[in-house]
Amino acid sequence: MTAKLISGIEIAKEIREELTAEVAELKEKYNIVPGLVTILVGEDPASQSYVAAKNKTAHALGIHSEQVTLDPDTSEEDLLALVDKYNKDPKINGILVQLPLPKHINEANILYAIDPDKDVDGFHPVNVGKMVLGEKCFLPCTPHGILEMLTRSGVETSGAEVVIIGRSNIVGKPIANLMLQKRDGGNATITLCHTRTKDMAAHCRRADIIIAAVGVPKMVTADMVKEGAAIIDVGVNRIGKASNGKAILAGDVDFDAVKEIASCITPVPGGVGPMTITMLMKNTVQAAKMAANLI
Ligand code: GUN
Numbered sequence: 001m002t003a004k005l006i007s008g009i010e011i012a013k014e015i016r017e018e019l020t021a022e023v024a025e026l027k028e029k030y031n032i033v034p035g036l037v038t039i040l041v042g043e044d045p046a047s048q049s050y051v052a053a054k055n056k057t058a059h060a061l062g063i064h065s066e067q068v069t070l071d072p073d074t075s076e077e078d079l080l081a082l083v084d085k086y087n088k089d090p091k092i093n094g095i096l097v098q099l100p101l102p103k104h105i106n107e108a109n110i111l112y113a114i115d116p117d118k119d120v121d122g123f124h125p126v127n128v129g130k131m132v133l134g135e136k137c138f139l140p141c142t143p144h145g146i147l148e149m150l151t152r153s154g155v156e157t158s159g160a161e162v163v164i165i166g167r168s169n170i171v172g173k174p175i176a177n178l179m180l181q182k183r184d185g186g187n188a189t190i191t192l193c194h195t196r197t198k199d200m201a202a203h204c205r206r207a208d209i210i211i212a213a214v215g216v217p218k219m220v221t222a223d224m225v226k227e228g229a230a231i232i233d234v235g236v237n238r239i240g241k242a243s244n245g246k247a248i249l250a251g252d253v254d255f256d257a258v259k260e261i262a263s264c265i266t267p268v269p270g271g272v273g274p275m276t277i278t279m280l281m282k283n284t285v286q287a288a289k290m291a292a293n294l295i
Pocket of ligand 1: 096097098099100121141142170276
């Protein structure tokens with residue numbers, strides 16, 4: 001079997017078209033322009049490219065976006081002051097502080113300082129708590145994007161055995177939570193594997209859906225995959241540099257071998273990545289509507 005490709009580029013395009021129409025309607029009917037600020041501390045090339053892509057997408061959709069880049073030695077105090085400034089800025093509905101932060105800054109202190117109503121990453125404990133309880137909140141972008149990819153490409157999650165590899169706060173833990181809820185893309189039976197899991201391969205071989213979010217290139221091999229399983233690859237691993245200087249990327253899944261066994265699979269690049277950015281835009285529009293009491 002050669003798997004169907006689940007294209008994040010195509011699905012993201014579909015959602016962006018919906019958002020473009022929604023942003024235009026907000027402007028026309030209510031004179032509202034959703035606003036996003038991205039804050040990057042330091043010069044990490046991967047973070048720089050993620051932040052640039054977020055701002056470019058915001059512009060393309062008609063969202064007002066501001067990009068702040070700070071010196072790597074910016075103090076925690078100065079960063080907190082900046083977050084506070086944007087918490088109070090009515091033009092800004094969403095605040096995104098790009099992670100990871102330099103070691104001298106306590107990440108939790110910064111994330112907890114963001115107004116939960118502007119927390120378009122869905123990382124604030126208020127939003128995490130609401131998400132776990134199934135209440136309306138900002139869903140974290142990568143897990144939300146994965147749900148959209150599964151539902152929009154017709155992968156049945158209800159009753160499915162889902163194996164998630166990786167227990168991060170950004171992907172593993174929230175996607176596990178969302179997929180066990182009574183909701184679209186949910187009602188699944190979840191196994192969450194991590195570095196201490198015994199016999200990861202045995203768990204994976206039982207899975208109808210595997211979600212790999214570990215950061216180890218090509219860790220999920222063909223012998224770990226059941227015939228016909230759906231594969232979501234969240235990994236973005238830089239495994240070298242091409243002659244033109246561009247990074248060569250590999251996912252957490254051995255794509256070439258696994259595509260012969262799976263029923264559908266996300267590529268890297270062009271899979272989960274574009275969805276994460278798109279869901280950030282969706283959250284920014286949601287934040288603007290919330291601020292105007294429209295939802
Ligand atoms: N770094 C890697 N992924 C993310 C993300 O989704 N949001 C933020 N703020 N930083 C990240």
